[in-house]
Amino acid sequence: MKNRSIGHTRSRLFTAGLLCMAFVAAACGSSSKSSSSSTTAASTATTAAATASSQAPATTVAPVVTTPQTAITTAAPAPPTTVAQANKPVVGGELRVALESGISTLDPAKALIQPADRLVGLGVFDPLVSFDKDNKFVPYLAESITAADDLKSWTVVLRKGVKFQDGTDLNADAVIAHWLRMADPATLSNNQALAASQKPSKKDDLTVVFTMDKPSVGFPNDLTTSMGLIPSPTAVAKDPAGFSQNPVGTGPFKVTKFESGGVVVIEKNAGYWKKDDAGVQLPYLDKITFTGVADTQKRLQALQNGEFDLIQTADAATVVAAEKAKLKVQRVTGASSTTLMFNNKTGPTADVKVRQALAAAIDRDTINQLVYDGARVPSYSVFALDSPFLKKDTGNPKFDLEKAKALVKEVGKPIEITAECIPTPEANSFMELLKQQWEAAGIKVTLKSQDQGAYVTRIVKRGGDYQVGCFRSNQFAEPDQLRGTYFTDDQNNYTFFSDPEVDKAFLDGNSTTDFAKRKAAYDKVQVGLAAGLPGVTLMYDVFGNITSDKVFGLPTPEASALGLIKLTSVYVKK
Amino acid sequence: MRIGTKLGILALTVFLVSLVTFMISLLLPGDPVAIALGTSYNPNTASGRAQITEVRKELRLDRAVPMRYLLWAKGAATGDLGRKVGSSSGGVKTTRILKERLPVTLEIMVLTQIVAILLAIPLGMLSAYRKGKATDNIITGGSFAMLALPNFALGLVLVYIFSVKLKWLPSVGYTRLTEDLGKNLRSMVIPVLTLALGLAAVYTRLLRSEMTATLQEDFIQMATAKGIKPWRVLFGHALRPSSFSLLTVIGINVGALIGGAVIMEQLMSINGVGSALVESIFQREYQVVLGLVLVITIFYVVANFIVDLLYTVLDPRIRRGSTRA
Numbered sequence: 001m002k003n004r005s006i007g008h009t010r011s012r013l014f015t016a017g018l019l020c021m022a023f024v025a026a027a028c029g030s031s032s033k034s035s036s037s038s039t040t041a042a043s044t045a046t047t048a049a050a051t052a053s054s055q056a057p058a059t060t061v062a063p064v065v066t067t068p069q070t071a072i073t074t075a076a077p078a079p080p081t082t083v084a085q086a087n088k089p090v091v092g093g094e095l096r097v098a099l100e101s102g103i104s105t106l107d108p109a110k111a112l113i114q115p116a117d118r119l120v121g122l123g124v125f126d127p128l129v130s131f132d133k134d135n136k137f138v139p140y141l142a143e144s145i146t147a148a149d150d151l152k153s154w155t156v157v158l159r160k161g162v163k164f165q166d167g168t169d170l171n172a173d174a175v176i177a178h179w180l181r182m183a184d185p186a187t188l189s190n191n192q193a194l195a196a197s198q199k200p201s202k203k204d205d206l207t208v209v210f211t212m213d214k215p216s217v218g219f220p221n222d223l224t225t226s227m228g229l230i231p232s233p234t235a236v237a238k239d240p241a242g243f244s245q246n247p248v249g250t251g252p253f254k255v256t257k258f259e260s261g262g263v264v265v266i267e268k269n270a271g272y273w274k275k276d277d278a279g280v281q282l283p284y285l286d287k288i289t290f291t292g293v294a295d296t297q298k299r300l301q302a303l304q305n306g307e308f309d310l311i312q313t314a315d316a317a318t319v320v321a322a323e324k325a326k327l328k329v330q331r332v333t334g335a336s337s338t339t340l341m342f343n344n345k346t347g348p349t350a351d352v353k354v355r356q357a358l359a360a361a362i363d364r365d366t367i368n369q370l371v372y373d374g375a376r377v378p379s380y381s382v383f384a385l386d387s388p389f390l391k392k393d394t395g396n397p398k399f400d401l402e403k404a405k406a407l408v409k410e411v412g413k414p415i416e417i418t419a420e421c422i423p424t425p426e427a428n429s430f431m432e433l434l435k436q437q438w439e440a441a442g443i444k445v446t447l448k449s450q451d452q453g454a455y456v457t458r459i460v461k462r463g464g465d466y467q468v469g470c471f472r473s474n475q476f477a478e479p480d481q482l483r484g485t486y487f488t489d490d491q492n493n494y495t496f497f498s499d500p501e502v503d504k505a506f507l508d509g510n511s512t513t514d515f516a517k518r519k520a521a522y523d524k525v526q527v528g529l530a531a532g533l534p535g536v537t538l539m540y541d542v543f544g545n546i547t548s549d550k551v552f553g554l555p556t557p558e559a560s561a562l563g564l565i566k567l568t569s570v571y572v573k574k
Numbered sequence: 575m576r577i578g579t580k581l582g583i584l585a586l587t588v589f590l591v592s593l594v595t596f597m598i599s600l601l602l603p604g605d606p607v608a609i610a611l612g613t614s615y616n617p618n619t620a621s622g623r624a625q626i627t628e629v630r631k632e633l634r635l636d637r638a639v640p641m642r643y644l645l646w647a648k649g650a651a652t653g654d655l656g657r658k659v660g661s662s663s664g665g666v667k668t669t670r671i672l673k674e675r676l677p678v679t680l681e682i683m684v685l686t687q688i689v690a691i692l693l694a695i696p697l698g699m700l701s702a703y704r705k706g707k708a709t710d711n712i713i714t715g716g717s718f719a720m721l722a723l724p725n726f727a728l729g730l731v732l733v734y735i736f737s738v739k740l741k742w743l744p745s746v747g748y749t750r751l752t753e754d755l756g757k758n759l760r761s762m763v764i765p766v767l768t769l770a771l772g773l774a775a776v777y778t779r780l781l782r783s784e785m786t787a788t789l790q791e792d793f794i795q796m797a798t799a800k801g802i803k804p805w806r807v808l809f810g811h812a813l814r815p816s817s818f819s820l821l822t823v824i825g826i827n828v829g830a831l832i833g834g835a836v837i838m839e840q841l842m843s844i845n846g847v848g849s850a851l852v853e854s855i856f857q858r859e860y861q862v863v864l865g866l867v868l869v870i871t872i873f874y875v876v877a878n879f880i881v882d883l884l885y886t887v888l889d890p891r892i893r894r895g896s897t898r899a
Contacts, residue, residue, distance in 0.1 A: 106664070110664070110665075183621075185621045185624035185628055186628050188610070188625055188628060196621055244664030244665055245664060245666060259845065260666040260670060261671075261850065262845035291746070291843070292843065292845070293747070294843060295843070298746055301737075301738060302745050302747075305737060305738065305744075305745055307746065307747070
């Protein structure tokens with residue numbers, strides 16, 4: 001009965017807890033004419049801090065993400081990626097947006113996970129740290145952010161004179177209140193554990209110092225996620241439970257209508273703190289109306305009918321269809337992909353030879369053609385294609401049926417595996433193809449599927465009661481976010497993979513902001529993962545922002561992934 | 575039966591349905607606490623355990639089952655139907671969902687019934703009056719075609735014709751009555767027509783067969799013999815005694831229409847109470863599911879209660895019977 005389009009299923013998958021998704025990041029913007037290969041630098045964002053420090057003359061200089069000056073200029077509206085570069089932005093007007101799902105919450109303390117919630121959240125709130133057009137970290141609502149040498153504390157200085165939409169001043173107390181609220185178990189925040197590990201203290205009215213137990217190279221990245229979206233402490237105190245529907249931030253737009261799961265309207269915040277390069281008050285638009293339309297094809301159809309001006313999609317086929325229909329498409333190839341996890345501890349897949357045989361028998365191109373009409377991009381790495389940390393020649397097994405057969409022979413006994421996924425049409429088709437491909441290599445396969453909620457719950461309990469399971473890897477800009485997934489005995493390590501070399505490389509990568517050292521460390525990680533095969537990645541995700549030809553000023557999508565954009569600089573021409 | 579007795583039965587029905595729904599919610603698979611908390615908490619830490627305790631308290635899982643029901647029923651009686659507890663749900667209250675979404679579904683249902691009845695009465699009567707003639711055959715054939723067509727298929731066809739090809743009507747979404755009447759009606763055309771055509775077919779068939787029998791009655795022959803015009807005979811004399819089955823079925827269809835509304839809401843991304851229910855089931859938001867089912871039940875039971883009362887309007891004998899009893 002439920003209309004389970006792929007796009008919808010995907011957003012559902014996000015909700016159900018794309019694991020480390022709390023720190024979503026990475027992705028890459030590209031212009032409308034792009035193909036997957038032309039995507040711009042993705043995880044370059046990760047290197048912002050790193051590069052800064054590696055270029056710093058003396059090690060005593062604290063690694064500064066960027067200076068406030070650059071923040072102000074680079075964080076100004078990114079140049080439109082589409083035709084209207086030379087055109088003057090139009091002030092006023094309404095933008096009608098169709099989202100993947102209705103908005104359920106806009107309370108950043110609880111975490112905004114759904115792409116729809118996050119897109120609207122970026123309209124109502126400002127993140128402390130964001131990305132510039134090259135996807136480098138820049139302070140946004142913060143004026144600067146500076147790490148101590150040991151990376152165990154970070155100093156965040158806030159912008160002066162910024163007010164929340166209800167007139168409350170943005171100050172250190174507001175930031176601290178937000179952190180304490182996230183850290184309070186009663187808030188039921190998805191970021192509770194992380195927020196609790198980052199202890200904020202007030203240095204002066206605009207300065208907060210965060211202290212951590214461990215070196216935290218990924219802190220700037222945390223501030224780009226919903227953790228870094230600062231809510232008005234006055235509004236939160238007035239109605240903590242209702243804040244998710246009546247949010248107040250410092251952002252370019254304020255919420256004027258909120259139907260949970262239905263239509264959400266945001267209107268221009270006249271007192272917004274930002275102007276564009278020409279000195280024009282931002283945002284340009286007067287009003288944005290968001291409607292949740294779960295079915296991705298229906299969304300596209302409604303755009304073509306003229307019912308919407310902008311739609312978001314996480315469905316590669318829709319992106320391709322829109323490109324073919326000559327619509328304006330901003331295509332984004334993410335760092336995340338559909339993956340298979342192998343149980344490295346028990347069952348047949350505990351034998352690395354079995355895992356290698358399974359990996360070598362997978363023909364990604366065929367799956368891409370048959371399931372996704374060739375719209376997705378085969379993936380052989382947990383890193384994005386254009387991540388500066390990507391190592392190309394890791395030895396990750398490519399399709400080689402003969403080698404797979406030879407490995408099966410080497411194992412010397414019949415291999416019987418059970419592969420599991422969730423019961424969506426998409427999953428059913430690629431699991432069925434995988435079964436055929438594995439059976440061609442002489443491996444006996446039984447397919448199982450379980451409702452997503454129950455499936456995810458079971459896997460994350462780490463009971464080890466699976467052999468091969470489908471999953472989605474997380475979006476990230478900061479490679480340290482992969483650590484939990486592969487670190488020995490970490491609570492997020494669902495494959496039970498364990499390799500002391502990889503563990504050590506992760507710790508090396510985590511303890512410095514020097515890019516060269518980090519790159520070397522993550523190269524080791526990638527080689528270790530390719531050899532140990534805790535799992536395999538299959539297809540990179542493709543996201544898209546599709547607009548009518550009246551919409552201009554789309555910024556480069558956030559490196560925080562999913563093709564998210566800030567709508568501050570968007571304008572509509574009649 | 576006295577109205578008082580009927581009201582008693584009505585209350586009993588609502589109570590039983592709430593009890594059964596509550597029990598079914600206990601049987602649903604999946605741990606609501608784990609689902610509510612998502613995956614970003616660590617059950618092995620003190621704060622993770624504190625989060626679990628919070629959710630258990632919120633869902634009253636720390637109470638015994640009968641107590642949980644009583645507390646829920648007490649809340650429901652005082653207008654507190656709980657809220658979503660999922661960490662990415664925004665903690666929205668069931669009453670808010672109802673306030674936002676019930677009008678949408680009600681509008682679809684009411685308009686559907688009106689359109690279906692307005693179509694069925696003339697068609698059914700015409701069909702009976704022209705029994706065996708070409709008109710009757712066309713109406714009967716059309717009715718069967720509509721009955722055979724599942725409403726989601728019809729919906730897709732209508733969307734294709736009116737939204738995609740002709741671009742007359744929106745293909746998705748809903749504009750509130752209070753915002754813009756014109757837009758509101760435009761957004762209602764496809765869902766209402768889709769549901770009403772199938773329903774009208776049922777009503778037409780029903781009215782036709784009842785009316786065919788009525789038209790054989792002596793008093794109709796009498797009226798016709800007196801030279802009263804056929805349309806006056808049909809509307810003035812034959813319609814009322816032929817409407818009993820129709821009325822019953824209209825009442826029953828209040829329930830069936832909720833199912834139809836769910837499909838149309840999904841198909842056209844309309845945020846009604848049906849799609850809210852489906853969402854909440856997928857999200858394992860038991861409090862919301864219980865609240866919505868309770869309210870839908872009340873509507874259903876009340877609608878049928880009203881139908882019962884209407885019998886007495888249609889046929890005074892029933893009213894007299896009740897006073898004697």
